[in-house]
Amino acid sequence: MKRLIEHHGKEDWRSKSYDKFQENILDESSPFPCYFAVEAEKKGLARYIFIDSPYDNHELDRLRNGLYQYIGNYRSIGKRTTLVTFFKPSSHNLQAEDYKNQFWHVLQYLADHDPVSWPSDIPQNPEDPKWEFCFAGEPIFVVARAPFYSARKSRYTPYALEITMQPRGTLDDITGDTKKGQQVRRVIRERLKQYDLIPPHPDIGDYGTEQTREWMQYVLPDTNEESVVRCPFTRKKGD
Structure with missing residues (x-):
């Protein structure tokens, strides 16, 4: 495997997870809705880190350090x-x-152990439409995929939790208030309709609009009748 943030040997679960991810993202017979993910994989712009446990502090420190390294260098990647x-x-x-x-x-x-203070221009209250997850001073677009998804195929992964993070700086030229950004959203949402077995979730919206809450889109329910009614995230300790 290549382009890893940190690598301690080619363990079987790591190989299986990455191989299935790549197969899914690059499947031309069933195009993945987010073509930015496809582009990143094809052009070698994606980076990966493998974590043994979502609850082990040592492992989470590895993730924190890897993410900090990535945020510091992402603009030079692509x-x-x-x-x-x-x-x-x-x-x-x-x-x-x-x-x-x-x-x-x-x-x-990650937020509680962030070595950098929360950005002053991003609200700390998740109920503010301008809130989004931040780390190392950088706003980040976050998407979770997991094995429990069935109808929402774009969020399904067969083995374990998977978290994708994309710094907002990689998307600043296609914000929702630009013509290019609006076109991008139309294309992705149309592809979602073709890919998933149900329509896009009603909580999906454009960042910053009054009715949209960014955190509600991170781990979407598998049905459109459910919504995340309370944000489990609390403000960073010490800020």
Whole structure:
């Protein structure tokens, strides 16, 4: 495997996770909705880190350090670069809530152990439409994929939790208030309709608009009748 943030030997679960990810993203017979992810994989702009446990502090410190390194260097990698974190599959039979809890625990740990203060121009209250997850002073677009998804195929991964992080700086030329950005969103949402077995979730929206909450889109429910009603994330400790 290549382009890894950190690598301690080619373990079987790592190989399987990455191979399935690449197969999914590059499948031309069923094009993945987010063509930025496809572009990043094709052009070698993606970076990867493998974590043994979403609850082990040593492992989460590895993730923190890898993410900090990535944020410091991402602009030199390429415009549409992205960081994908793969977690080791559990030996237990996990349910949807287990994966959701894993995700929010990881995000909270990263925020609480961020070596840089929360950006002054980003609200710390998740209920503010301008809020988004930040680390190392950088706003980040976050997407979770997990094995519990069925109808929402674009969020499905067969083995374990997977978190993709894309710094906002990689998307600053296609914001929702630009013609190019609006076109990009139309294309991606149309591809989502073709890819998933259900329509796009009603909580999906454009960052910053009054009715949109960024955190509601991180770990989407597998049905459109559900919504995340309370944000599990709390403000960074010490800020």
